Amino acid sequence: MHPDNTALIVVDLQPDFMPGGALPCHEGDAIVPAIDALLRSRSYRTVVATQDWHPPGHASFASAHPGRQPFEQIQLHGQPQTLWPDHCVQGTPGAALDPRVDWNAADLVLRKGTRPQVDSYSGFRENHGPDGSRPATGMAGWLRERGIDEVHVCGLARDYCVLWTAQDAAAAGFRVRFLWDLARPVTPYGDAPTRAALDAAGIGIG
Secondary structure, eight states: OOOOTEEEEOOOOOGGSTTTSSOOOOTGGGGGHHHHHHHHOHHHHSEEEEEBBBOTTTBBBBGGSOOOTTEEEEETTTTEOOOOOSSSTTSGGGSSTTTTTGGOOOSSSEEESSSOOOOOSSSSSOOTTTSOOOOOOOOHHHHHHOOOOOOEEEEETTTTTTHHHHOOOOOOOOEEEEEEEEEEEESSHHHHHHHHHHHHHEEEEO
16 A cells, blocks of 8 residues: 555556557557556545547647647747647547546546646646746645645656646646556657656656
C-alpha cells in the first residue's frame, strides 16, 4: 500500500491512443494489463484518470487547418502546436476510457481538451490559450483538499500528456514519480528528450 498522501494519475488510457486507433502510441496496449492490475490492487487510496475529450473540429486537429497534414507544426496562440489526426472526439468509442481496465478505483475522471481552440496535454493545466495563459484544470486543488502531496504518473503518451502532467505537478509543488514502465511514447524517438526533461525538472523515474 502507498501512503494516503500519494495519488496515482493514469493519463489518457483510451482506445484512440492504442495500436489501431486514430493516434496510436508505440506499444500503447502493452501497459494496459499492468495498469489494470494496479487499479485492482487498490494500493493507492486516491486514483485520478484523465480523459482526452475533444469537440469535433478541435484546433489541434490537422483536419481543422486546410492544407495541413497530421504531425505538421504550426503556431497556435503564439506557441508551437503539433497538428494531430482527429482523435478522442467526445462521445466516440475511441475517446472512452479503455474498457479492458477496471476503473472502479478511480475517484476522479478529469476530462481535458474540451475547449475548441485550446489543446490540453497536461492533467493540471491546459496548453496556452488565446490570452497567452495556461488555465488550471482544478486538479491540483482537488488533490490538495484530499491531503495529497505526492503523485505517481503513468499512461499515454509518455512524451506528451504524461510528461506535461508530471512537469506541471512538480511545478505545482507536488513530489512526482514518473512510472516509466507504465507509459509509452507516440514514437520511441520521444524517449531521450522525455528523460532529459524529467531530469531537468528533478522528477524521479520509478
